[in-house]
Amino acid sequence: MDPFVYKKGVLYCEDVSLAKIAKKVGTPFYCYSSAHLKNRFNAYKTGFGPRKHLICFAVKANSNLAVLSCLGNLGAGADIVSGGELYRALKAGIPANRIVYSGVGKTKEEMAYALKNSIAMFNIESMEELQQLSKVAKKLGQRAPIAFRVNPDVDPKTHPYISTGLKKNKFGLSREQALEAYALALKDPHLSIKGIDCHIGSQIVELDPFIDAFKRLKELVVQIEKMGISLSFIDIGGGLGISYKDENPPAPQTYISAITDEAKDLPQTIIVEPGRSICGNAGVLVTKILYVKENDAKRFYIVDAGMNDLGRPSLYDAYHEIKPVQQTVAPSYKETDVVGPICETGDFLARSRPMPDLASGSLLAVLSAGAYGFTMSSNYNSRPRVPEVMVYGNRFHVVRRRQTWQDLVAGESIPKGESC
Numbered sequence: 001m002d003p004f005v006y007k008k009g010v011l012y013c014e015d016v017s018l019a020k021i022a023k024k025v026g027t028p029f030y031c032y033s034s035a036h037l038k039n040r041f042n043a044y045k046t047g048f049g050p051r052k053h054l055i056c057f058a059v060k061a062n063s064n065l066a067v068l069s070c071l072g073n074l075g076a077g078a079d080i081v082s083g084g085e086l087y088r089a090l091k092a093g094i095p096a097n098r099i100v101y102s103g104v105g106k107t108k109e110e111m112a113y114a115l116k117n118s119i120a121m122f123n124i125e126s127m128e129e130l131q132q133l134s135k136v137a138k139k140l141g142q143r144a145p146i147a148f149r150v151n152p153d154v155d156p157k158t159h160p161y162i163s164t165g166l167k168k169n170k171f172g173l174s175r176e177q178a179l180e181a182y183a184l185a186l187k188d189p190h191l192s193i194k195g196i197d198c199h200i201g202s203q204i205v206e207l208d209p210f211i212d213a214f215k216r217l218k219e220l221v222v223q224i225e226k227m228g229i230s231l232s233f234i235d236i237g238g239g240l241g242i243s244y245k246d247e248n249p250p251a252p253q254t255y256i257s258a259i260t261d262e263a264k265d266l267p268q269t270i271i272v273e274p275g276r277s278i279c280g281n282a283g284v285l286v287t288k289i290l291y292v293k294e295n296d297a298k299r300f301y302i303v304d305a306g307m308n309d310l311g312r313p314s315l316y317d318a319y320h321e322i323k324p325v326q327q328t329v330a331p332s333y334k335e336t337d338v339v340g341p342i343c344e345t346g347d348f349l350a351r352s353r354p355m356p357d358l359a360s361g362s363l364l365a366v367l368s369a370g371a372y373g374f375t376m377s378s379n380y381n382s383r384p385r386v387p388e389v390m391v392y393g394n395r396f397h398v399v400r401r402r403q404t405w406q407d408l409v410a411g412e413s414i415p416k417g418e419s420c
């Protein structure tokens with residue numbers, strides 16, 4: 001169920017009016033529905049049924065502590081890609097034994113931090129990384145739990161920037177390399193082989209690529225076990241898409257039942273690393289029209305949120321639906337560019353979009369902004385990061401305050417005794 005619906009002409013998040021939140025916190029702000037997070041997480045859980053599994057939420061999609069804690073309480077683990085994400089996951093109360101560490105460029109400091117905290121597994125992406133981890137583990141007198149990320153070479157049929165499972169992408173090891181890697185790791189006293197991993201891309205709206213990838217993993221599992229290695233985990237990564245406009249992705253239950261069907265003869269715990277499909281449609285970015293401007297060619301709504309707050313439209317030409325917070329009566333639509341205050345032509349939230357006539361001061365909600373929205377935001381143009389608000393039924397809380405101008409310069413200094 002969509003948590004963002006009009007009630008008496010005003011857009012609500014669950015039982016709280018977005019206009020009311022705007023009054024309290026100002027604009028722009030991100031707003032998340034805890035009920036939606038819960039529904040989506042539980043949809044994954046239902047798909048698994050009695051099967052042993054671990055749902056590791058991809059922290060990169062939304063790393064707010066309140067979001068992580070909400071999911072952690074429901075039983076989620078975390079898929080992390082940096083020491084910072086590990087810090088957040090632990091701080092939010094997610095147990096270390098539910099945390100998997102992905103990413104091609106883990107540093108030795110990050111490895112040591114994760115080892116000291118006894119995370120469940122490192123997903124290794126190169127031989128050099130393996131050697132580095134082994135050295136760090138030796139120094140700490142530990143055995144590092146590992147899986148190899150295999151690049152299954154399947155086409156996820158998604159945006160090229162977020163497709164990761166093809167040979168030409170930088171991710172994972174080929175099947176041949178992986179087999180060699182398992183043989184090497186087996187002999188290393190500082191490594192403990194736990195599983196196999198893959199992740200083929202993001203915003204995937206068809207089942208086939210997932211099934212193809214899983215079948216390829218299964219073949220490898222057989223070969224690996226023939227080497228005398230027993231695996232506890234099969235990690236299938238994240239990537240399930242959501243509907244931004246008219247996409248019709250499978251529901252998490254459907255996707256997971258298809259995988260568990262394929263896995264029925266396998267004893268391993270299945271790990272999944274969903275990000276977007278849990279939090280994408282749980283969030284909106286609320287922004288205010290500062291100025292309306294029109295020329296012969298176009299109408300512009302200049303709003304107070306920019307590409308630094310939500311980068312997806314500029315980066316991927318991504319479509320995010322935009323709705324007025326105050327519903328318009330009998331609207332007439334006109335092609336409009338919804339643009340931010342940043343000094344770049346690429347600073348837009350929507351282009352040539354039929355929008356109703358609205359006056360400056362009106363609030364807009366940019367939908368499907370709960371994943372890769374705030375986490376990809378920046379301070380470009382020295383714009384403070386916007387607050388994040390979480391709704392729980394008829395209550396809301398500011399779960400990250402708006403940055404101040406002082407925050408912007410915190411940590412900077414002008415060297416004494418130097419002049420230019």
Ligand code: LLP
Binds near residue numbers: 060203237277
């Ligand atoms: N696991 C790994 C190893 C990943 O690299 C990713 C995402 C995920 C899980 C979660 O994927 P999801 O379930 O969210 O699709 N910034 C882009 C998306 C980049 C995704 C990167 N990796 C966007 O805004 O569309």
